[in-house]
Amino acid sequence: MAEPLLSLRGVKTDIGRYHILHGVEFDVPEGGLTMLLGRNGAGKTTTLRTIMGLWRATAGEVRFAGRNIAGLATPDIARLGIAYVPESMAIFADLTVQENLTLAARSGPPDQKRLDWIFSRFEALKRFWTLPAGNLSGGQKQMLAVARAIIEPRRLLLIDEPTKGLAPAIITNMIDAFRELKDGEASLLVVEQNFAFARQLGDTVAVMDDGKVAHTGSMAAFAADDALQQHLLGMGMGEHQ
Template identity: 70%
Template sequence: MPEPLLLLSDVHTHIGPYHILHGVDFSVPTGELTMLLGRNGAGKTTTLRTIMGLWQASSGRIRFDGRDITASATPDIAHAGIAYVPESMGIFTDLTVRENIVLAARSGPLDKTRLDWILGLFPALKRFWNLPAGNLSGGQKQMLAIARAIAEPRRLLLIDEPTKGLAPVMVRSMIEAFKALKASGETILLVEQNFYAASALGDNVVVMDDGRIVHAGAMSDLVADTALQQRLLGLSLDAHQ
């Protein structure tokens, strides 16, 4: 079998005196959407930040596209083709929507065909194209953050809780956008607390608890097993429909 696009092997991460990740092992296959689930404080965000080099792994290995990036600097990891959308979104609220997206295309002028594709994913951004990003709703800001991440082609998207705090109608819009991203062949590692959204999108699922991987497999298997949902996450899909 071909090597997965992203592979974490026995990754440990310390933040100051705190040991946050304890031997994390999982993979992200090319062209699929992998969900990273777990209760609050399980280590999901730390995992994304460690992959991105924002926090250095204390030990273990992170391989991306066959290359060891464990000790690589964040700019080098980004240049290799990984984009990260943090929970805080990281947009420039004083700049217009257009300026936010143009600035994200660091390699040169934004390709018009790609821009049309992005605006097709997130039509609201076109309506607010020349307005300050600070005027957008929470869901629209999240859409802008993702649009910035895909302003240029990326090999892997790391996205942290894109539906957090969003109204149900906006969650449904976000699900449809991610379905379109999947259909285009994007590889995505997505942290999500909304199990309904996770079940609608995930090809694969990795579940964390207390900085460790406690389950990995097909998302469809977890969706079908309410007892496993309850044991791993303290919830069931039926309660989140």
């Protein structure tokens, strides 16, 4: 069996006096998309932020491409080919769409072929290219946040709730973009509450509960097991579209 691209073993994270992660363990295979699911407060966002070095693990290993990155600074982790899209989006509201994407392209001006592909999925970014990003709607800002992460090829994408607040048509475009990425250049670890989205895109799944991983496996098998969904999530995937 091939070595996973990302592997968490015994990861604990404390925030102040609060113990948030209690020995998190799961793998993200090379290629494809892993869904990170769980109830609110289960530790999903903390897990992404710990992988990215924004919060420091107090114990355990975060291995990326065979290397323990748990002690690295966030810029060094990013330089290894990992991009993070937070739920807050973290775009530069006073800069234009163009300037936001140009800043995210570390190796120079964005490649036009890459831009054309992004515009084919997120047409609004082309339409509002010269406008301040703060003028965009919530859904358009989410498009921009994702576009910043993929403006250059990345080996691993960490994305927190990409469909939150998006219209169905935009979600469809997001699904198409993520499908192309996971079938081509990137592996993805996605936190998502939209179970229809998770079912369509997920290859593997890790389900968190109270700061630990309670289940891992294939998304297809998890989506077919309503009793397990009820136990771990408090609802079946068919109940939440």
